[in-house]
Amino acid sequence: MRLKRVFIPIVATLLFLIFWELVVWLNDWPNYKMASPSDLGPAFLKYWELFFIMGWQTLWRTVIGLLISILFGVLIGMVMGMSKTMREALYPLLVGFNAIPKATVVPIVALMFVGAHDFNTILIAFMISFFPIAVSISIGLSTLEAEYRDILRSLGASDMTIFWKIALPKTLPEFFGALKVSVSLAFIGTNLMEIVSPHGRGLGALFDSGKTNSDYPLMFAVLITLAVLGIVLYYIVVLLEQTFAGWAEKETY
């Protein structure tokens, strides 16, 4: 059973690569139109050092942005989840802020904090990814049935005790669901800034230099690297979810 769980995704990925190679080969596309998987190997070999340096840059900025998102998202979600007044006050602001395409904010932030490249990048990663977390926590807390509260409140438990013993664990499944979305969003944020920012670093900057030098296989290799990093972070979240909210998973046969 476990073997199958590893085997199926690997076969699916291989099939996808073969299909990609085949499409490019059949259409006889040159690599500036569409690079094929066989072009990627040489690109990785040629720039492997850069991939490590830039990949690390992108990764740590994304993770820091995500951690700030979690802190801020949980905090604002708690405030909105526990107070109806705060919820009514903050929701329109949050929704409005979230509706602004972050691609339009990137140049503003880049200009505002010009030169502070790490800060810029983390800021955008954070701005783009905290919304799902804040919403999931606030909904999880505000939809907690009164009876759950009452079994502890009728014993004289404090609000803090109710939060730690009931509200927080009950919200964890929703929180992890949101975190999975936020991981991908944070990556988008990091890369937006890395691409736009002049003299940037990170995989976004590597992508940009590929564009400048018409090195198309390099651009595709960056995309694949981003996908791999995204998968790794996603599954780290899944692992955390199984550890802390595994109880929510129903047995399926």
Add this chain to the structure above:
Amino acid sequence: MSLIKIRNVSHAFESDDGPIKVLKNLDLSVERDSLTAVVGPSGCGKSTLTRLISGLLKPDRGEIFLEGEKVVSPRSNVGMAFQNPVLLEWRTILDNIMLPLEIVAPKMPKKEKVGRAERLLSLVGLADFAGRRPSELSGGMRQRASLCRAIVHKPKVLIMDEPFGALDAFTREDLWQVLLDVKAEEPFTGLLITHDLRESIFLADQVAVLSGRPAMTQYLMDVEFSEKRNIELLFTAKSTAMLKELRKQIRIAQAS
């Protein structure tokens, strides 16, 4: 002296169309270690009554006393059970039952907590399910577990708000018996909100019929059986007469 004494209690809820009066000059007393069933038309304020007694709500007027002490806030000598068993999915059944002890007696040694919870579990026939998750249990079993949690800290008063309302008829009858067995082993003073008249006379020593909203105590009936309670008693002429009278009172309450 009555263990629960409700004196002249009135309560209203705020709504957009002004306050809605739920209870009006309600009086009710429950003797120590006895069980009082409260029946009445839907929406007459029975659940509000449970929240007032447990101190979760403060009455607009009137007073509620537990053991002669006025209720002003929630206190640890009350246990509550609802129609929804509200077990915590991330805890095992055993850990669920120990939850009130974590609040009321945080210093009690773990071994003692476990012993207490296990004793109650075997009392309701769930000894083999201590390590299971709530989702692995049937509705009736969950309600048994919920009952254990409600009395694990030995509360003076057990308040039950339609605890058997969502169960099928046979499971419900089983649980009536379980409740009586538990009460014989672990005496408590009980208040049972119910819609089921048969349930009320089978379990209670006193049945209170509330009037329609705003509710007051319309009718009180003492229930006494000369023999040990068993389900057969419900099919005697005496029970039929009691049920008829209660039904008549409910009709009057609905009309009011």
